[in-house]
Amino acid sequence: xxxxxxxxxxxxxxxxxxxxxxxxxxxxxxxxxxxxxxxxxxxxxxxxxxxxxxxxxxxxxxxxxxxxxxxxxxxxxxxxxxxxxxxxxxxxxxxxxxxxxxxxxxxxxxxxxxxxxxxxxxxxxxxxxxxxxxxxxxxxxxxxxxxxxxxxxxxxxxxxxxxxxx
Numbered sequence: 001x002x003x004x005x006x007x008x009x010x011x012x013x014x015x016x017x018x019x020x021x022x023x024x025x026x027x028x029x030x031x032x033x034x035x036x037x038x039x040x041x042x043x044x045x046x047x048x049x050x051x052x053x054x055x056x057x058x059x060x061x062x063x064x065x066x067x068x069x070x071x072x073x074x075x076x077x078x079x080x081x082x083x084x085x086x087x088x089x090x091x092x093x094x095x096x097x098x099x100x101x102x103x104x105x106x107x108x109x110x111x112x113x114x115x116x117x118x119x120x121x122x123x124x125x126x127x128x129x130x131x132x133x134x135x136x137x138x139x140x141x142x143x144x145x146x147x148x149x150x151x152x153x154x155x156x157x158x159x160x161x162x163x164x165x166x
Contacts, residue, residue, distance in 0.1 A: 002018075004087075014082070014083060014084050015083055015084070016083060016084040016085075016086065017039070017041055017044050017077075017078040017079065017080055017083045017084065017085060017086035018039070018040040018041065018078065018086055019076070019077065019078065019086040019087045019088065019089040020037050020038060020039040020040075020044075020046045020062075020076045020077070020078050020086065020089050021037070021038050021039075021089065022035065022036075022037055022074055022076055022089050022090075022091040023035070023036045023037075023038070024091075025091045026074075026091035026092045026093055027093065027094070028094045028095075028096060029068075029093065029094070029095055029096065029117060030095075030096050030097075030098060030115070030116050030117035030120070030144070030165075031069070031095065031096075031097065031098060031116070031117060031120070031165045032067045032068060032069045032095060032165070033067065033068050033093060033095065034065050034066070034067050035065060035066055035067070035068055035074060035093075036065040037062045037076050039078040039086075040078075041078060041080060041083075043080055044078040044079060044080040044083075044086075045057075045061060045062075045078070045079045045080065046061075046062040046076055046077070046078055046079075047059040047060060047061055047062065047076070047077055047079060048060050048062055048074060048075060048076040048077075049074070049075045050068075050072040050073070050074060051072070051073060051075075052073035052075055052090060053075060054075060054077065054088050055075055055076060055077045055088065057079060062076070068093050068095055069095060070095050071093060071094050071095055072092075072093050072095075073090060073091070073092045073093070074090070074091050074093065075088050075089070075090045076088065076089050077089070098114050098115065098116050098122075098163050098165065099114060099115045100112070100113070100114045100115075101113040101114055101115055101145065105153070105154075108153070108154040109149055109150065109151050109153065109154070110149070110150040110153035110159075110161075111147065111148075111149055112124070112147065112148045112149075112150075112161060112163075113145060113146065113147045113148075114145075114146055114163060115144050115145060115146075116141045116144060116146055116163075116165065117141060117144065117165065118141050118142070118143060118144050119140075119141060120140075120141050120165050120166070121138055121139070121140050121141070121165070121166040122138070122139050122140075122141060122146055122163050122164065122165055122166070123135050123137070123138045123163070123164050123166060124136045124137045124138075124139075124148040124150075124161060124162075124163055125161070125162050125163070125164065126150065126159055126160065126161055127159070127160045127162075128156055128157075128158060128159055128160070130160055133162065136148070136150060137149075138166070148161075148163075
């Protein structure tokens, strides 16, 4: 890209903007991922889309990092008055929800294992009516396999669980 940009800018006429960087540059993630965009020219405005189409000045204007919670192809271009718009940078993101690996009772204690994102914190919430949720435990994910235990689970006729990433 740098060689192409240098060649284009060596030609007579209007110089071109370099394409923005997308960080991280795509991949698979659990639950969500924070996306940052940056242009080599700090005076350029970055516009982006979530569907892989080429951005225009009618697309989203970038100002701060944003979170993706579903699959997307992020496309970004740099714009500046007096310059040709940059080529479009693209990155594909695949967002996987938390996936439960196993659950069950052992000696009257409920055990729950699930796969999550390493480095994130997860909160296990419980409810007896699916309306009122109470935090039971918070665990940091040192690996992508987490385990929660509810020693009080046998005290309830029915108990529901959900896991949220913090």
